[in-house]
Amino acid sequence: MKEITSQQQRVLDCIQIYIKKTGFPPTRADICRELGFKSPNSAETHLRALEKKGFISIESGTSRGISVNNQNSLSENEYPVIGLVAAGSPTLAEENIEKTINCPKSFFESDFDYFLKVRGLSMKDVGIMEDDLIAVKKTTDVKNGDIVIARLEDEVTVKFFNRKSSNIVELVPANQDFENIVVNLESEQLYIEGKSVGLLRRN
Numbered sequence: 001m002k003e004i005t006s007q008q009q010r011v012l013d014c015i016q017i018y019i020k021k022t023g024f025p026p027t028r029a030d031i032c033r034e035l036g037f038k039s040p041n042s043a044e045t046h047l048r049a050l051e052k053k054g055f056i057s058i059e060s061g062t063s064r065g066i067s068v069n070n071q072n073s074l075s076e077n078e079y080p081v082i083g084l085v086a087a088g089s090p091t092l093a094e095e096n097i098e099k100t101i102n103c104p105k106s107f108f109e110s111d112f113d114y115f116l117k118v119r120g121l122s123m124k125d126v127g128i129m130e131d132d133l134i135a136v137k138k139t140t141d142v143k144n145g146d147i148v149i150a151r152l153e154d155e156v157t158v159k160f161f162n163r164k165s166s167n168i169v170e171l172v173p174a175n176q177d178f179e180n181i182v183v184n185l186e187s188e189q190l191y192i193e194g195k196s197v198g199l200l201r202r203n
């Protein structure tokens with residue numbers, strides 16, 4: 001089998017994660033949005049390279065005509081590890097993905113989409129330490145008490161979610177050295193990118 005570049009691997013990972021999450025393949029626009037490509041032509045170039053190398057098949061004339069050739073695809077137990085999230089970029093953008101690791105789907109009670117490497121000690125009192133890997137399920141369906149991955153302006157943070165009212169959300173740390181982040185949804189934009197469903201500590 002021909003080897004693929006790191007960029008092509010990110011596109012292949014994106015396709016497989018998208019299919020797993022939604023049940024159907026992504027469009028070129030979906031791939032651009034997930035990986036931070038500026039032009040659909042970039043996605044198309046990588047797709048054609050993957051097709052030529054036998055990893056995927058592309059059906060002409062349809063925007064979602066992408067299928068993964070199972071015998072050549074990456075293991076469905078491979079998940080991307082997101083490191084420091086570049087300001088303003090999508091979480092799964094290529095520059096944020098450090099590597100992929102193998103983890104059995106049944107390792108945690110819930111399914112998940114990627115690992116996020118923890119920065120800082122704001123959640124240390126619940127056992128989440130610097131450089132731990134949080135298993136993240138991409139969802140906006142969260143409730144008070146969930147540990148969420150939130151984007152506030154260009155900053156991505158991991159905190160407890162606490163909705164105080166229809167317009168006020170608190171992002172609460174698990175470390176008394178850190179203050180709550182109070183978000184007024186009328187004047188600030190808050191995006192919930194997912195919630196933590198598990199933790200890996202790699203010594």
